Amino acid sequence: MADTVLQFSDVSVVRSGTTILDSVSWTVEDSDRWVVLGPNGAGKTTLLGVASATIHPTSGTVHILDATLGRTDVFELRPRIGFASTALARRIPAGETVLDAVLTAAYSVTGRWNERYEDLDVRRAQRVLAEWRLSDLEGRRFGDLSDGEQKRVQIARAVMTDPELLLLDEPAASLDLGAREELVQLLGGYARADAAPAIVMVTHHVEEIPPGFTHALLLARGRVTAAGPLEDVITAERLSETFGLELVVAHEDGRFTARAAS
Numbered sequence: 001m002a003d004t005v006l007q008f009s010d011v012s013v014v015r016s017g018t019t020i021l022d023s024v025s026w027t028v029e030d031s032d033r034w035v036v037l038g039p040n041g042a043g044k045t046t047l048l049g050v051a052s053a054t055i056h057p058t059s060g061t062v063h064i065l066d067a068t069l070g071r072t073d074v075f076e077l078r079p080r081i082g083f084a085s086t087a088l089a090r091r092i093p094a095g096e097t098v099l100d101a102v103l104t105a106a107y108s109v110t111g112r113w114n115e116r117y118e119d120l121d122v123r124r125a126q127r128v129l130a131e132w133r134l135s136d137l138e139g140r141r142f143g144d145l146s147d148g149e150q151k152r153v154q155i156a157r158a159v160m161t162d163p164e165l166l167l168l169d170e171p172a173a174s175l176d177l178g179a180r181e182e183l184v185q186l187l188g189g190y191a192r193a194d195a196a197p198a199i200v201m202v203t204h205h206v207e208e209i210p211p212g213f214t215h216a217l218l219l220a221r222g223r224v225t226a227a228g229p230l231e232d233v234i235t236a237e238r239l240s241e242t243f244g245l246e247l248v249v250a251h252e253d254g255r256f257t258a259r260a261a262s
Helices: 044-051 074-080 098-107 119-131 147-159 177-192 236-243
Strands: 004-015 018-029 033-037 059-064 081-084 165-169 198-202 215-220 223-229 247-252 255-260
Touching (some): 004 044, 004 198, 018 198, 044 165, 044 198, 074 081, 081 147, 098 119, 098 147, 119 147, 147 165, 147 177, 215 236, 223 236, 236 247
Parallel strands (some): 081 165, 165 198
Antiparallel strands (some): 004 018, 004 059, 215 223
């Protein structure tokens, strides 16, 4: 039987009088691979912030893995969660080697200093780099990488510690077509792996949903407009309602496309 790794119960986040998340209820099981879509300002990044135990809700209850947010030591909980985001990437020193950018995840730091790493840690980091097609870049400076390479390093860092929950905030944002397709292919392979954890990925585009993802959550103005199995949610009717524009949606060979209706 699947185990629940994330559960929001009537969760709201209010900042300076503005409601960012509004009464969100949502459950993620350990075998689920979720994509979260919605227009700008819908609350997607805030949703991930709560799921990663970096933002506390104003009201409602959040269960993450076997802990209740607000009643647990988040510094013990966070290392069990893999999180890749542009905000985190900005904290990685530009001069850090790719190997060290991934290796330092073992200590939850973003710059190598005086930590001591076992050979086992180094081998694990090298294996993860190989899985994400980064072995040739092991000695390169993080700041010298292309956007696509940096995105893959961020994900490799997030999976370095074998997390029980993986959160990805717009991993394909700003990538060119080739880099996007390579990343989607890699994410699809990872999502299908039996050993992969539960995954939640925020994106703006249905074209970026990797094969192997199972569920979708749509957000608009902080509220859930639809949630459930991918093919039930990624429809013209649901997306049109969420984005406020009549859309045509197609699904072929495990991939989705969307465009404005003529």
